[in-house]
Amino acid sequence: MTNQTFTAGKNKVTFKSFGVDLVGDLYLPEDFDANKTYRAIVGASPFSQVKDQIPATYGPEMAKRGFIYLGFDYLGMGESPALPGEFKQSRYMFRLIENTWDAVSYLGTLPFVEEIHGLGVCQGGSIIASAAVTDHRIKKIAMVSGMMAADDFQWANREMVNQQIAASNASMQKMYETGEPDFVAPFGLTDDHSKEEYVGLNVNPMAEETYGYYGRDGFRGPKAVKTYSNMHIGDQAMQSLISIAEAYADKIVQPSLVIYSKSAWTAVCSTKFVEKLTNEHETLAFEEFGHVDFYYKPDAVKASTDAVAEFFNR
Template identity: 80%
Template sequence: MTNPTLIAGNNKVTFKSFGVDLVGDLYLPEGFNESKKYKAIVGASPFPQVKEQVLGTYGPEMAKRGFVFLGFDYLGMGDSPALPGEYKQSRYMFRLIENTWDAVSYLGTLPFVEEIYGLGVCQGGSIIASASVTDHRIKKIATVSGMMAADGFQWTDRNIANMMIEAANASRQKMYETGEADYNAPNVLTDEYTKEEFVGLGVNPMAADTYDYYGKDGVAGPGTIKNFTNMHIGDQAMQSLISIGEHYADKIVQPSLIIYSPSAFTAICSTQFIEKLTNEHEVLTFDEFGHVDFYYKPDAVKASTDAVAEFFNK
């Protein structure tokens, strides 16, 4: 664990998880004073992002609102290493949860941290929801365009789900036998597609929005963000098709805020999760925004970060 001299703004930090150093950005508010106490947020990002994407947008915004914010690269992603003998671009759900627990532990070592909250966007919503089930050090959680209830989204067409599983199984076997990484594009988008090519495939109902963010010409695509690629380890579906937070939703005790767009293709991932909650929770909807809008568009980011700040400050 590295604790450099900390200043307002973005600070590069590391902390241990699975015995290796995960790399993070610790955003501190203006006028930061180590002798004061602050509310801290551990951020969880969409799949398959690195810390410079959504977390690099939300971190400064939450710091402006007076919070300490930790965004970090999960094991095998971005600036964080893979385990010995394993491969980069290996974002596995169960490890994401444990990485998050270790991020909470790291924040707990900082003398200026008073309470710890969780904020997850897209897949990050599932990660934060899952992590909070048995980590009550996280005092409140908020999700934005969260993919918590993934069953109704990913398993609606069992044939497609089973095809994904078959391909993932084959990839895992290949990697075991060859000792070499096997990569594919789990969201179909590659680093080479033009927008016209990707939209023309007709396989993604959010294709245009997805490309505008992740494409090679996108605002946060491989041509813009260091260490990001749309390519991923080939056995990813063996874990990404399992949603823990959804099935333990009724066990979550922390007050929760769920923000989503009813008009978004992914709305069901929030609505079915909300139906299962038994805790104190609030729901905030923005019909004027789409799923990806919350990643980076100024009006959507302001709406969500204002709401999260108000909720965490209650």
């Protein structure tokens, strides 16, 4: 049990995972009363995110709707430390799932939490779905612009994938031999790129919206969020190319809500996942919003958080 005193709004917290303290923000409703009980949400963010990005948007919105929301920096990201002997800016899929389980455990120690749900955005959708397979303390899950069925998306071009794997393997070998970190830009976007430079690389069809959020001059890029960088440990492909959410979709028992953009390049990651679900589930598809719009555009965030709140409150 925690002895921390909590107040309405944002509260900085820490919780143990892999033996170190992960740093999080716990958002509480405006009328928070520690003697009452509330539904709580563990938030999972996109691939490169820290808690000052999507959790800083979704946390206040869900608190406004009466929920407790926990957003946190995963192991090695933002304010959370790497393990001894390891490097910052490393996100390993199976550890992200375990970090999420520990976040659920932390929420379970709070006397004012009566029920825990999961809300994931982008890769966070895959994290939440994967965590929920064997963690039935999570009662319902919602995924927004989720990357759950990532195989068709990530492995479509096998030649390109094999190049990513080769580079990732070489990076892991280099770090093992030198003991030094090897940082790369997984999506081709560095912290110094201008919008024109990045879009000109023709990395993917989402380049403009990606830059608008993550770029040097983006809404929540490295200038706006001091704990954030687009540079990551170079062995990421060895981890991120493994997605278990799709493979275990038929094992998920919790009621599930899938929200996505029909027009987004990533839509298949939601639609293919939904096809494999055997549980009680609902989908909400939008034509007017893009993948990244759900990260921060007011109309898209309102649409998703309203739907999630209604779903979790049933």
